[in-house]
Amino acid sequence: MEYRRLGIIARLATPLRGMGQRFILASLVVAGFGFMLMGSSELAFIERMRTTVADVAAPVLGTIVHPVAAVDRGITNIRELFALRSQNARLRQEVDRLQAWQGTAHRLVAENSAFRQKLNYKGPKRDSFITVRVIADGRGPFVKSVLVNAGARDGASKGQAVITSGSLVGRVFAAGARSARVLILTDLNSRIPVIVEESRTRAILAGDNSPQPTLNYLPESAVVKASQRIVTSGHGGILPPGLPVGRVIVTEGGVLRVQPFVNLERLEYLQIVEFATVGAPKARTGAPWHRTR
Amino acid sequence: MTAAILTRLDLWARRLIPAGLSVIFVLVTVVPLPIPGYATIVPMLVLASVFFWAIHHPGLLPPVVVFAIGLLQDILSGALMGSSTVVFLLVYGVIVSQRTVFLNKSFLVVWFGFMMVTLGAGTLSWCFASAFSGQLISSQAMLFKVLVTMAIYPLLTWVFHGVHKLLPQEA
Numbered sequence: 001m002e003y004r005r006l007g008i009i010a011r012l013a014t015p016l017r018g019m020g021q022r023f024i025l026a027s028l029v030v031a032g033f034g035f036m037l038m039g040s041s042e043l044a045f046i047e048r049m050r051t052t053v054a055d056v057a058a059p060v061l062g063t064i065v066h067p068v069a070a071v072d073r074g075i076t077n078i079r080e081l082f083a084l085r086s087q088n089a090r091l092r093q094e095v096d097r098l099q100a101w102q103g104t105a106h107r108l109v110a111e112n113s114a115f116r117q118k119l120n121y122k123g124p125k126r127d128s129f130i131t132v133r134v135i136a137d138g139r140g141p142f143v144k145s146v147l148v149n150a151g152a153r154d155g156a157s158k159g160q161a162v163i164t165s166g167s168l169v170g171r172v173f174a175a176g177a178r179s180a181r182v183l184i185l186t187d188l189n190s191r192i193p194v195i196v197e198e199s200r201t202r203a204i205l206a207g208d209n210s211p212q213p214t215l216n217y218l219p220e221s222a223v224v225k226a227s228q229r230i231v232t233s234g235h236g237g238i239l240p241p242g243l244p245v246g247r248v249i250v251t252e253g254g255v256l257r258v259q260p261f262v263n264l265e266r267l268e269y270l271q272i273v274e275f276a277t278v279g280a281p282k283a284r285t286g287a288p289w290h291r292t293r
Numbered sequence: 294m295t296a297a298i299l300t301r302l303d304l305w306a307r308r309l310i311p312a313g314l315s316v317i318f319v320l321v322t323v324v325p326l327p328i329p330g331y332a333t334i335v336p337m338l339v340l341a342s343v344f345f346w347a348i349h350h351p352g353l354l355p356p357v358v359v360f361a362i363g364l365l366q367d368i369l370s371g372a373l374m375g376s377s378t379v380v381f382l383l384v385y386g387v388i389v390s391q392r393t394v395f396l397n398k399s400f401l402v403v404w405f406g407f408m409m410v411t412l413g414a415g416t417l418s419w420c421f422a423s424a425f426s427g428q429l430i431s432s433q434a435m436l437f438k439v440l441v442t443m444a445i446y447p448l449l450t451w452v453f454h455g456v457h458k459l460l461p462q463e464a
Contacts, residue, residue, distance in 0.1 A: 021356065021389075022386075024355075024356050024357070025356045025382060025385070025386050028356050028357065028359075028360045028378075028382050029379055029382045029383065029386075031360070031375075031378075032360065032363070032375040032376075032378035032379035032382060033375065033379060034375070035364070035367075035374045035375030035378065036373055036374065036375035036376060036379070036421065036425060038374075039373060039374035039375060040373065040425045046374065049368075050368050050374065053364075053365065053368045053369075054368060054369065057320075057365075057368075057369055060320065061320065061323070061324065061369075064320060064324050065324065065325065068324060068325070068326060068327070069327075072327040134325045135324075135325070136323040136324065136325065136369050136370070137323055137324070137325035137326075137331070137332040138323060138332065138369070138370035138371035138372065139332035139333055140332065140333065140370055140371075140372055140434075140438075141333060141418075141419075141422075141430075141432075141433075141434035141435040141437075141438055142372065142373070142418070142419075142422035142426075142430055142434075142435070143370070143371050143372050143373075143422075145371035146325070146371075147323075147369065147371070181371055188426055188428075188430065189426070209430060209431060209434075210431070265329040265330060266327060266329070267325070268325070268327075
């Protein structure tokens with residue numbers, strides 16, 4: 001008797017539970033779509049949720065990164081050991097060449113400071129840096145961004161320039177308390193005001209997820225040649241002016257692209273530039289998935 | 294008494310394996326490895342995990358957990374929030390409803406099924422990314438990622454089956 005009743009319950013319970021499960025699944029899929037819609041419209045609470053989760057995960061990711069980096073350093077050391085001889089010869093040559101440059105640089109520094117004094121030039125304030133470590137690599141097929149282990153409590157905030165070895169990597173687009181997301185300049189949503197260093201021609205460097213972002217919105221009369229240096233223009237007051245970005249390359253079809261100076265494939269330590277501006281407009285920087293208009 | 298508690302704790306720990314392994318996979322996917330292009334082509338490990346557990350132990354990886362794992366992956370990788378979530382949930386739903394097709398079948402059948410699922414998931418992710426950025430994104434990197442994921446599945450299956458033996462039998 002007992003057994004039979006249990007049998008009935010079981011027979012009823014299975015499809016019922018199946019229906020319940022299916023309902024839950026469907027609701028969750030709808031919720032997922034909801035997140036996609038809300039995430040692409042930059043809602044404050046979505047932003048907060050993102051940064052909170054990233055903040056919680058940051059210490060864990062930071063811990064994982066250490067052994068990975070140690071192994072990498074070991075491998076690099078061994079590889080370098082073998083290349084020591086040829087590297088030494090190359091470096092000697094380079095020292096010779098750079099010594100000549102050093103002389104020139106010293107002369108120019110002296111000359112520059114003399115000119116500045118004469119002109120009573122008020123240069124930009126000295127920028128300060130926060131050195132951070134990449135703890136999560138989000139350079140997937142559709143997004144180019146990384147998570148770093150410093151956030152608002154360390155002084156990072158949205159819009160700041162991110163560099164490594166003196167050249168531009170991208171900028172901060174979301175900062176949590178102890179983690180921040182950096183949008184790399186090759187990302188689809190990255191737009192950076194730049195100038196051609198030589199001719200001071202303005203342009204916008206637009207990422208398209210390829211390794212070499214394109215140079216857009218040049219004046220019609222502009223003549224840009226391959227291998228000219230591109231630096232940030234500082235227009236908009238968010239990025240400091242004069243940060244090296246890359247060199248112009250002309251691709252087939254005459255499209256102007258920029259080969260970044262930084263090897264974006266290997267990002268380990270980065271510097272967030274705290275640009276000292278006075279009354280800079282609080283511009284909205286395009287978050288990923290934020291449609292650029 | 295203590296033994297009973299320990300046994301229960303042990304059982305609970307084992308029950309957490311599918312979800313735990315998936316979370317570890319999320320972390321492995323986003324950790325910056327010093328391999329050129331790693332981040333672009335890193336296989337969709339979590340997708341494989343969802344696929345496997347949906348066939349073998351859907352009870353230990355309920356939809357809510359799949360949802361949370363997808364969201365975690367999206368947030369840590371900086372991808373469109375909700376895109377992996379929806380892809381994982383759809384894969385989960387399809388596979389759970391078709392479990393019998395894959396249970397106790399030869400590995401080649403399962404592998405073929407996984408290839409189809411990966412292709413579908415890749416296409417769907419690409420559609421989401423394109424739709425929400427308002428332009429057609431190059432699908433080359435995604436295609437490469439899909440191929441890498443397909444190729445690595447036998448190795449992952451070996452890991453999953455090893456872990457599978459640790460699970461409580463009754464679940």
